[in-house]
Amino acid sequence: MKSHDTAVVEMLRNDPEMAIEYLRAAFDEMDEEGGEAAFLMALRHLVQAQGGMTEVAKRAKISRESLYRALSPEGNPKLRTITAVMKATGIHFHQLTHSAA
Numbered sequence: 329m330k331s332h333d334t335a336v337v338e339m340l341r342n343d344p345e346m347a348i349e350y351l352r353a354a355f356d357e358m359d360e361e362g363g364e365a366a367f368l369m370a371l372r373h374l375v376q377a378q379g380g381m382t383e384v385a386k387r388a389k390i391s392r393e394s395l396y397r398a399l400s401p402e403g404n405p406k407l408r409t410i411t412a413v414m415k416a417t418g419i420h421f422h423q424l425t426h427s428a429a
Contacts, residue, residue, distance in 0.1 A: 340377035387416035
């Protein structure tokens with residue numbers, strides 16, 4: 329039996345459009361209690377689906393260790409880090425703030 333995290337990562341890997349919707353849903357809930365942690369988890373799932381921490385850290389031009397810390401459940405990443413990671417996965421903030429057409 330697959331873990332929930334593993335199943336989510338596989339879905340995101342197999343369906344790039346689903347990745348945008350998944351991250352958008354987490355972004356929409358940022359103001360809710362636990363929303364920030366949920367958004368970081370969604371971003372962590374996306375990073376895993378896009379080749380893992382090492383690969384995405386290279387594309388984002390940040391250290392792997394910094395990426396692990398930033399996306400950890402206790403993480404408190406800077407906006408610049410989140411933006412770099414999102415760009416490295418091919419998603420931009422405007423995609424999270426505009427409804428799918």
